[in-house]
């Protein structure tokens with residue numbers, strides 16, 4: 732049985748991915764700043780390499796070598812560019828980009844030893860076209876897409892695939908917080924009318940893409956950015 736680590740697994744998209752992988756028969760450990768009460772839920776700030784290493788060590792001891800990693804932990808930000816302080820800029824980059832650096836570094840020894848691995852990075856559909864007032868977030872998520880492509884080239888010969896899934900408009904606490912703060916330019920319902928498939932996305936939609944990308948049969952797919960957005964971005 733394979734062991735997967737899902738960051739951000741206590742809420743929204745990460746939670747949906749953890750539930751799906753568990754029901755597909757994997758051992759799943761979640762790593763989150765605010766962990767759930769699940770047995771294999773570990774607390775760590777993904778931007779802190781020591782906390783990430785400690786969480787991964789505990790997960791490995793409980794569930795065995797980690798050969799599947801899904802990076803879903805993330806924070807958004809919404810501010811006019813000239814008003815973003817440097818610490819605010821740094822925090823968004825540290826969590827969304829450096830967090831991926833730390834977790835990949837922490838799991839790579841297991842994947843290299845196994846000669847097999849699957850990494851999926853959850854980026855954002857905002858990377859397709861940019862997003863006003865989210866320059867730090869879009870910069871970080873665009874870097875995650877670039878990192879994904881480079882890692883795919885480096886790690887392919889070791890049996891490890893690396894792909895990114897940029898979600899668009901998924902009904903999670905993050906999206907509802909944005910709606911409440913009136914950052915969406917309308918309600919979720921308004922946006923549904925502008926979405927080709929006429930519904931909001933669900934964590935299960937992202938989980939389905941991840942379940943495929945980590946499967947054995949997706950072994951020839953690497954370095955790809957697989958948009959899951961109801962046709963909002965093509």
Ligand SMILES: NC(=O)c1ccc[n+]([C@@H]2O[C@H](COP(=O)([O-])OP(=O)(O)OC[C@H]3O[C@@H](n4cnc5c(N)ncnc54)[C@H](O)[C@@H]3O)[C@@H](O)[C@H]2O)c1
Pocket residue numbers: 738739740741742743744745762763764765775776777778802803804805806807826853854855856857897898899900901902903904905906
């Ligand atoms: N919901 C959407 O429409 C949407 C769109 C594009 C991208 N995304 C991305 O999908 C991912 C999941 O988002 P979501 O909508 O489920 O949000 P969410 O806020 O519901 O869940 C994010 C989770 O990440 C955790 N987290 C935040 N900072 C962390 C840190 N420093 N260390 C560890 N864990 C941390 C939170 O505690 C939370 O459990 C994020 O990377 C987000 O940027 C979401």
